[in-house]
Amino acid sequence: MKGDYITFQDRGQPVGYLITFRSYGTWLHGDMRGSVDRNHRRYGTPLLPTSPQREARNCGLLKQSPVLLNSRQRAAVEFSIRETCHIREWSLWTLNIRTNHVHVVISSTSKPEAVLSALKANATRSMRDAGCWDNNLTPWAHGGSKRYLWTEEELASAIAYVQCDQGMPLS
Secondary structure, three states: OOHHHHHHHHOOOOOEEEEEEEEOOOOOOOOOOOOOOOOOOOOOOOOOOOOHHHHHHHHHOOOOOOOOOOHHHHHHHHHHHHHHHHHHOOEEEEEEEOOOEEEEEEEOOOOHHHHHHHHHHHHHHHHHHOOOOOOOOOOEOOOOEEEEEOOHHHHHHHHHHHHHOOOOOOO
16 A cells, blocks of 8 residues: 555544535636646646636536525525534534635534535525525536645634635625
8 A cells, every 4th residue: 555545544534624615607617717627636736727718618508697696695505504514513613605606614524525515405495495596406516625624723724714815705
């Protein structure tokens, strides 16, 4: 076995996760900010290059208009995340809901894929219950980022990133 594999296995349970998910259609492949796909998602590998043609092609494939979350929708998403964490006994360290993405720092013994799935599903349900999402399609882009936080320092850095590095607070 490689040394890296042994070291990874010796770490045990992470202290938390930084979960990020985007609203539908707001960051397409080819965008000037770069993006990841199944061939460009390994840590340290370059992002997909900017391509106006690819972005335009992907825009034409959208099944609905891009979703920008308004204040009512953001409030419903926040309510659902707090409620989900309370019910499942997950530790919610912080969250920040923007117009086109959601950041959550959370501690859970569940796998991050299950956490992400529950947060997105319950956020959609909460928006529907609040009467601010009546579309049959999801408001979320496929997948999301699930960053493992292995140390207290990484947890603190993720919390600071979510609280301080997202721009001005939204109303």
